[in-house]
Amino acid sequence: MLEPIEVSAEELQHLVSDRALKGETVLLNMGPQHPSTHGVLRLLVELDGEIVVNVVPDIGFLHTGVEKNMEAKRYWQAEVMTDRLDYLNPVGNNLAYCLAVEALTGLEVPPRAQAIRVILAELQRISSHLVWLGTHLLDLGASSLFLYTFREREYILDIFEMVSGARMMTTYIRPGGLWRDVPEGFTEAVLNFVRMFPRRLKQYEALVTKNPIYKDRTRQIGVLSKEDAMRWGVTGPMLRASGVAYDTRKARPYCGYDRYDFDIPVEETGDVYARYLVRVEEMRQSLRIIAQAVDNLPSGPVRSDDRRYMPPAREEIGRNMEALIRHFKFWTEGFAPPKGSAYAAVESPRGTLAAFIESDGTPRPYRVHMRTPSFANLQALPVMAKGALIADLVAIVGSVDIVLGDVDR
Amino acid sequence: MGLEHKLGDLGIVTTTLEQAVNWGRTRSMWPALFGLACCAIEMMAAQASHYDMSRFGMELMRASPRQSDLMIVAGRVSRKMAPVVRRLYDQMPEPKWVIAMGDCASCGGVFNNYAILQGVDEIIPVDVYVSGCPPRPEALIHGVLTLYEKVRGEKLTDWAMAEEETA
C-alpha cells in the first residue's frame, strides 16, 4: 500500500558527519512514537558510542493545517482553531489571536475583561508548567510527582470549566472582551487556589530541587549559552534560564500587565536544572499576579460595545427587533476589519507566542500566521544536545517543554 | 493438594472457555502509551491521581506496541503520521482493540482540511469512538468500559477466523 519514498543519499548526507558515512558512528531513529518525545517528534540521532554527535529533528507529524483552515473561516470561527495549536495553553492562544484582531479592528477591551484575561492566562501558565513538571520528572524516572501535579491541575481545570463549560478548549476570550462575565463563585475558587497552591509548590520543591539524583541528571546538561539562545530565537523560560531577562509581559505589555508587580526569574547557567528553577519560580510569580488581579478586579462590562464588530447583548435581542436582525447578520456574515495587517505577541508558558493576521477587508482573514514558541525553541535542540550522553537527550528534550501542536501547527 | 486440601470442599464453578478468556482479557488490558495531541493530555489526566484508570486494570501503559493490546488514538492523525499509526497497529499482537478518542480521531473534528485524516477509521478498524474535544477523562473511562462490554460478548471463533483471513 505504501510506496517507499525515493530519497538519494546525496540529498541527506549533509545532515550527518563524515564519520557516519564511513560507518564509524551509529544513526539511531528516535520517535515519532517514543514516550519521552512528548508527542510525535522524530529525532535522527547520530551516536558515537553513547555520545550524541548530532541530532536532526524531524517535525510535522502533527501538522494540522490550522493556518490554511483559518483562512476559510470567519474571524469568530477561526478562533476555535487557535485553542488546539498549543493544547497546554489554549487561553494564551486565544489571547494572542484576539489581541491581533483587536489591533486590526481597534476594539477597546473593558478593564474587567482585561483583568479576567490576566487571571485566566496566569492560571493557564501554572497548569502548563504543572504538566511540564510532571512529565519531565516522569521522563527522568520519578513518577510520583506526576500524580501530584495532575492533582493540582484539576483545580485549575475546574475553574476553566466553571467559566466556560470546557476543561481545556475554552474559547472564552473573544475579540473585544470575553464570551460572558464570570459566574458567581469565580473569585472564591481562584482565591482558594492561590491560598492552597504555595504549600503544594513547596512540597514539589522538597521532592525535586535538592534531590541529588535530579541534580546529577540535570546540572551542566544541555547547556545553552546566552548568545546561542538569542541567536536561535529561543524564548520563554529557556531564554531566561540562559540569563536573558526578557519577558513579553514586561517588554511589550498587553492586557495591563504593566500594572501588576511581578519579577522575571533569571538563571545564569542555562542548563536543564536552571530551566526547572525558572519554571517553578514563574509559577510563584503567576500566583502573585493572580492575587493582585483578583484583589483589584474592576466591575463593569466584559465586552466592548463597538457595534461594528460585536454582536448585540443577549438581553437586547429579546426586546429589540433591530438587535435580533443584527445578531443574525453578525453570526451568519461575520464582521470585516479594515485592510491591513497586525502582529500581536503574548508570553505563553513556552515563550513568545504571536499572531500575525492580514486582512483584505472581507469577513475572512486573508492570512493568519501563528509565531509559536516551541518551533523556535526546538531549533536549538541540536545546539544543546551535541556532546551529551544519549540518556541525557531525554532530559534535554523534556526541558525544552515542546508541545508538538505548537511546533507543527 | 493446595488450597482446596486445606479448606475442604469449595464447590465447582462452571463457565465456558469463551467467558473465562474474555473475562481475562478485560481485566488487564494494557493500552499503548501513544499520544498524538490534545486528547493525550486528557488521557494522561485519566491515568493520573484524580481519575485513576488503574481501577480498571489499565494502569500499565506500554510504550512498546508489541506489549499492548489496546490502542487509544488520542488526537488528530495527520497525513504524515498516518503510515506510522498503521505500522504501530500492525505491530500490536492479536487480540487488539482500538479506541478513537476525541472528535479528531473519530471524524476529523474541526479540522476538515488537507493535512488531517478524516477519522482514524480510514486506516485502522475502530471499536469504540469517544466524542468530545477533548473528551473528559470520565468519557474516556466510559469508552473503555464500553469496550469491555464488547469484548465480553466476543466469540473466540471470530478471532480464529480473522487470523485465518490475514494469514
Next chain:
Amino acid sequence: MSEERIQQMAAALAERVGGEVSRDNNQTVVRVARERIVEAATILRDAFGFQVAEDVTAVDYWQRREPRFDVVYHFFSYEHSDAITLRVAVDDGETMPSITGVFPGANWYERELFDMFGIPCGGHPDLRRIIMPYDWEGHPLRKDYPLGYEEPQFTFNFDEIQARKVQGKR
C-alpha cells in the same frame, strides 16, 4: 519601546537600503527590495541592535497583485524591546536570499517558507521540506492550493464514505 526611536531607525534603514517606511496598525513596516534583504538584516543587527528574527512568514496575493508573494520578517531586540517588520515582494519562481547567515534562528522559518509556499531561499544550509512529508506535492499555504475539504458523513452519503474506510475484522 519608544515609538519615536523605531520610526527613526526605520527611516535610517530605509535610506540606507532604499526602502519605504509605512505604518500598519501596530507594526512599523519597511518595504525592502529582494536583493537587499541580507544587507538590511545585517544593518538591523549591527547598527540597531536587533538580536533575533522573531518570525518569518509570507502572504500569497495570488491573482491580486504582481509580484505574487510578500515575505514578512519580524525582528526584535531584547535590549531595547524594539520591534520592526520588513516586507519583501517576491514573485513565483524567484529565489529569496537567505538571512540565516545573519540570524541563524531564521533557519526553520525559511524552510517553512520553502515547504508551505514554495519560495526557495538561496544560500540556506539545509533547504528541505520541514513540515509536510518529503513526497508531498504542492505547497499547502499557497492560495491556489485547495483546502482539501472532505465531505462529512451524513445519513444520505453514509454508504459512499463508509466504503472508503477500513472495514473492521469483526
